[in-house]
Amino acid sequence: MLDDNLKAQLKAYLERVTLPFEIEASLNDSESSAQLKQLLQDIDAMSDKITLKLDGNDARRPSFSLKRTGSEQSLRFAGIPLGHEFTSLVLALLWTGGHPPKVEQATIDQVKGLDGDYAFEVYMSLSCHNCPDVVQALSLMAVLNPRVKTVIIDGGLFQDEVNAREIMAVPAVYLNGSHFGSGRMTVEEIVAKLDTNAGAKDAAKLSTKEAYDVLVVGGGPAGAAAAVYAARKGIRTGVAAERFGGQVNDTLAIENYISVLSTDGPKFAMALESHVKDYGVDVMNLQRADKLVPATTPGGLIEVQLANGATLKSKTVILSTGARWRNVNVPGEEEYKNKGVAYCPHCDGPLFKGKRVAVIGGGNSGVEAAIDLAGLVAHVTLLEFGDQLRADAVLVKKLESLSNVTIIKQAQTTEFTGANGKLNGLNYTDRASGEARRVELEGVFVQIGLVPNTEWLRGVVELSKHGEIIVDAKGQTSVPGVFAAGDATTVPYKQIIIAAGDGAKAALSAFDHIIRN
CATH class of the missing domain: 3.50.50.60 (FAD/NAD(P)-binding domain)
Structure with a gap:
């Protein structure tokens, strides 16, 4: 699973482990389980502080837990944390093995002092660059506080769960079975949401500066x-x-x-x-x-x-x-945000594998998004308000060469529609003819520029x-x-x-x- 360069890097990191811990894997006969088994065996061979068990009985397979010897730590990865999540795996191994995190001591104390029982589930995709912050934050919290239990789930591997919970944007975080938040969050932001008195304490402290x-x-x-x-x-x-x-x-x-x-x-x-x-x-x-x-x-x-x-x-x-990011500001946008309306194709694109999506915006961001998505989804419809795409010529040429892409110019989006809480299409006006038209789809990625925070x-x-x-x-x-x-x-x-x-x-x-x- 790891090339020689990654193995050398990981082995060097694991030399920092000072406390013994156990990795327990729950596997089945799938190819992904075989891949995870190989990865964990590679890790096990790199440190005498690690004990690997392959007889776990967790319902999610493949998955594995990390647990420091003598602790009540509850941290589980459901999937194979490579890609953008390889760093998350390395940090989880180091923290479990006693290596101190690079986090302010005040934040560590706040995590340790959380009063309550917190069972987190975070759904991520390996191509999501927003996900590692959330994964690492919740992993650290599970290592620091035994009352925090964290499961990290690869949405691409556990598609049934993603569909059952109607997750259409990652990272998606659930706490004790209920939706907690979406998008990038740091450990400080998560703790602030849990510690309801933090804001008042912080305000009083800041005002004395x-x-x-x-x-x-x-x-x-x-x-x-x-x-x-x-x-x-x-x-x-x-x-x-x-x-x-x-x-x-x-x-x-x-x-x-x-x-x-x-x-x-x-x-x-x-x-x-x-x-x-x-x-x-x-x-x-x-x-x-x-x-x-x-x-x-x-x-x-x-x-x-x-x-x-x-x-x-x-x-x-x-x-x-x-x-x-600028919103389209049409009916249905807020209602179906994270239920089909998305803004980050790199993060959420894998969740629409095999489905129909649209990209709104014909600048560089929009055309690049359409090109990336075309390799994942069944079909991409790109809608541009003007009569020409505004992206660089090389990007436009590439887009026009793709067989599963439709380009619609002079299209003014008027509404996002849906049913049963999920997006099912968009309506637009053909600015050349004035006719109202519709595109049936499961996802829309908005790429129309920026608005200042003023x-x-x-x-x-x-x-x-x-x-x-x-x-x-x-x-x-x-x-x-x-x-x-x-x-x-x-x-x-x-x-x-x-x-x-x-x-x-x-x-x-x-x-x-x-x-x-």
Whole structure:
């Protein structure tokens, strides 16, 4: 199952195991069971701290459990955790074997102190780049707290369960048999949902912080660059981010960040956070800004009020709240979201194997999604509002060569329809003829661009008609001492490298503002 290179890497990792643990596999006569057996035997041979048993009786087969000797740990993988989940497997082995996790001690203490019994099931796909964060978070919680039981299920292998629960988007998390959440979640986010008093405690703690010289709101490439450049000036710098890394976390491949030949979004986001923390920046994650209050006097402090009730103060503020996927905003979109309406073809595409899907949007993202999906699904219908596809010519040529793809131009989507809680089609208007038409299908992937996360700034900072923060050449907004950078601004070409450069520029401008005022 593992090539020589992966075996060498895994063996080196397993040398860090200090505590004995047991792997118990539940198998049958299937090919996947044979593959899992080979994988586990390879792992067993790499460490004398591991004991492998092949006589498990769990109903899900193939599956295996990890249990530290003498503990009540309950962690099970139903499937073969390779692909994007290989790292999750490695970490689960290390944590079970006593290697400490790279998580804040306060979070570890919070997990250990959870009061209650929590049985989690998380459905993932091996091609999903959003899934590992959730898988790793729930694996860690099971290792740290015996009252947390976690089962990780490969939706592609256990299709009957996926169909029975009508799961049409991964990761999908169930707690004690009921739906708990969908999409990327960190261990901090999961614990915050379980610990109902965490928000009030956090707000009280944050409100006592001293005023910053520079407070960055947002932790994507722009915010991270701003924080690093500000901290390098030796001034007090803080970052309040709803999700560090921002939309980068949802990016599959990054191949155009100069000097980095290739990486993926989650790795890049982790690198951003690591770089920021290396400069001693006060990072406040899982914090959503709710209101900006300008200084009332020249040289006074600016306030940022957070959704949990906390208030942070600073001499200057850099807004880098980024953007999010744009919705079609037609009837049925919210109703059938995660029930056929999806936004990540890489994550959810495998769940539509052999089915009919549509992609809305003829730009690079839409055409790339259609090409990827064509290799998985029965048929792809791509709908473009304009009279021409806007993607690069090489992508359009590839799309047009695929036999199971239909391209419809001048199509205005008007409604998503469904029955029994699941999507069954979409209606659109042919803009050339004005006729109403319909496509029968099981899934829709929306790929129509971005909308800036600036609603909370309306009436305070000047925004463009598209909701973008209007900035000058130095990143200054209409409010003195408030700067902005990245995809939330009017700067053209929403690219990671441009956002990072603008973040650095905004930090230098903020520093200049401080020394002049």
